[in-house]
Amino acid sequence: MEPRGRSGYNRLAMALDSDTLEQLLDTIRRLVRDRLVPLEAEVSANDAVPADVIAEMRELGFFGLSIPEEYGGIGLSMTEEVLAVLELGWTSPAFRSVFGTNVGIGSQGIVIDGTDEQKQSWLPRLASGEIIASFALTEPEAGSDAGSLRTTAIRDGDHYVLNGSKRYITNAPHAGIFTVMARTDPETPGARGVSAFIVERDSPGLSVGTPDKKMGQQGAHTADVIFEDCRVPAENLIGGVEGQGFKTAMKVLDRGRIHMGAIATGMAERLIDESVRYASERQQFGKPIGEFQLIQAMLADSRTEAYAGRTMVLDAARRFDGGENIAIEAACCKLYCTEMVGRVADRAVQIFGGAGYMAEYPIERFYRDVRLLRIYEGTSQIQQIVIARNMLRDAANG
Numbered sequence: 458m459e460p461r462g463r464s465g466y467n468r469l470a471m472a473l474d475s476d477t478l479e480q481l482l483d484t485i486r487r488l489v490r491d492r493l494v495p496l497e498a499e500v501s502a503n504d505a506v507p508a509d510v511i512a513e514m515r516e517l518g519f520f521g522l523s524i525p526e527e528y529g530g531i532g533l534s535m536t537e538e539v540l541a542v543l544e545l546g547w548t549s550p551a552f553r554s555v556f557g558t559n560v561g562i563g564s565q566g567i568v569i570d571g572t573d574e575q576k577q578s579w580l581p582r583l584a585s586g587e588i589i590a591s592f593a594l595t596e597p598e599a600g601s602d603a604g605s606l607r608t609t610a611i612r613d614g615d616h617y618v619l620n621g622s623k624r625y626i627t628n629a630p631h632a633g634i635f636t637v638m639a640r641t642d643p644e645t646p647g648a649r650g651v652s653a654f655i656v657e658r659d660s661p662g663l664s665v666g667t668p669d670k671k672m673g674q675q676g677a678h679t680a681d682v683i684f685e686d687c688r689v690p691a692e693n694l695i696g697g698v699e700g701q702g703f704k705t706a707m708k709v710l711d712r713g714r715i716h717m718g719a720i721a722t723g724m725a726e727r728l729i730d731e732s733v734r735y736a737s738e739r740q741q742f743g744k745p746i747g748e749f750q751l752i753q754a755m756l757a758d759s760r761t762e763a764y765a766g767r768t769m770v771l772d773a774a775r776r777f778d779g780g781e782n783i784a785i786e787a788a789c790c791k792l793y794c795t796e797m798v799g800r801v802a803d804r805a806v807q808i809f810g811g812a813g814y815m816a817e818y819p820i821e822r823f824y825r826d827v828r829l830l831r832i833y834e835g836t837s838q839i840q841q842i843v844i845a846r847n848m849l850r851d852a853a854n855g
């Protein structure tokens with residue numbers, strides 16, 4: 458029998474021994490509940506995570522959670538990452554966003570498809586949090602249709618010259634490097650002409666726009682990134698091969714979709730906790746509202762759905778760690794868990810009633826924060842397309 462930790466999950470495909478994993482999860486849980494939750498309102502009001510919190514997260518190794526140990530990270534398996542992210546979901550997503558791109562979309566292009574030199578030169582600095590990595594795929598005219606991106610990267614001697622602009626790029630205002638998808642072959646339309654590059658923040662010709670004003674997730678920052686004859690050394694072409702950039706981006710997003718499902722589930726669990734507490738305390742008609750079956754139905758539906766989400770992300774992560782192709786399962790996680798947390802947040806507002814609509818309570822903020830999850834890293838509709846296309850392809854291939 459494999460030992461079972463507090464997480465209650467069979468320890469398969471784990472990189473850490475069980476004590477170390479439990480210790481890490483406990484550390485995250487304590488930091489989140491004792492230190493970060495009390496700071497949520499301040500982070501939202503100031504639109505910034507305090508510098509000492511960022512320093513603490515750096516110290517704890519959060520920036521390197523998913524980066525292999527040989528490059529200075531903690532090297533969590535996907536299953537372990539999911540368990541960590543479920544804990545992190547308990548608080549405002551702004552905190553996770555500080556290091557989220559280093560763990561996920563900003564670093565994984567290099568981890569998955571980078572050359573040894575690229576890994577050695579960038580991953581240790583990403584793992585330590587010395588620099589932030591951003592993922593630059595989306596453009597003003599290319600969102601869901603990522604393969605139609607227009608930014609060009611034209612070879613000129615031992616450099617590529619980039620022109621174009623990227624939109625809504627998470628952590629762009631803080632980034633030291635960008636993983637940029639750009640068209641190296643303007644004659645080839647669609648995904649095949651796209652390559653991926655590591656572009657340094659201080660490259661001549663690169664500028665970052667003013668941070669976007671958003672509906673929620675204050676404290677997490679996005680901005681445009683503009684390339685005007687931006688010269689990038691040819692050795693920064695990820696994997697050293699042109700035309701592979703779209704596939705690199707898709708592989709990064711596959712993995713990111715499990716991570717995103719876990720964040721959504723963690724947030725749902727927090728909202729349920731808040732809802733149960735409020736339903737136990739709030740009195741109407743002479744008793745706590747939790748004694749009314751219509752409130753109980755909402756609590757039960759939320760709990761059932763969050764449980765389904767938790768089970769799903771852990772299953773997809775286990776399959777990923779086992780080397781299975783998880784394109785369908787990852788999209789299922791993103792689709793189900795992010796839609797699910799939308800329903801859970803909506804029920805939480807309903808249970809809180811007028812208080813759920815007021816900025817004084819955290820529910821209103823979470824309601825706005827979770828709305829983004831159904832959009833970024835691939836909308837729900839894109840997940841449906843990915844799932845159905847793969848189903849039909851599998852059926853055609855027997």
Ligand code: COS
Nearest residue numbers: 594595600601602603604648704707708711784834835839
């Ligand atoms: N892993 C590896 N390769 C993949 C892949 C995956 N998950 N998905 C697609 N590919 C490959 C395909 O096999 C194909 O390769 P070949 O040309 O060798 O056959 C190539 O990539 C193009 O794939 P496809 O034809 O499916 O591309 P489409 O242009 O039709 O786009 C969708 C597919 C819509 C799924 C894609 O554009 C997408 O995911 N869009 C959403 C982007 C997104 O999430 N944006 C959020 C912002 S980034 S934070």
